[in-house]
Amino acid sequence: MSLSVVSHTLAPRCRTQTKAGKPCRAAATSGGLCFFHANPNKAYELGRIGGRRNRRASAAEDVDPLPKLDK
């Protein structure tokens, strides 16, 4: 068993696949998945942000102000 020094140049890669069925080669986090596969909700949020920039027409429905606190 030779666990040679794991160089940081050989960072672990995401173990799963992209939606296109191709290996996801993004750098993996400690969980073995890349940031976006480990946090699908984050990817969704970022996607929404990107979409919001490109489609101003739908910006209104994305506005979700925090509810007022009634005291």
Ligand SMILES: [Zn+2]
């Ligand atoms: Zn991934």
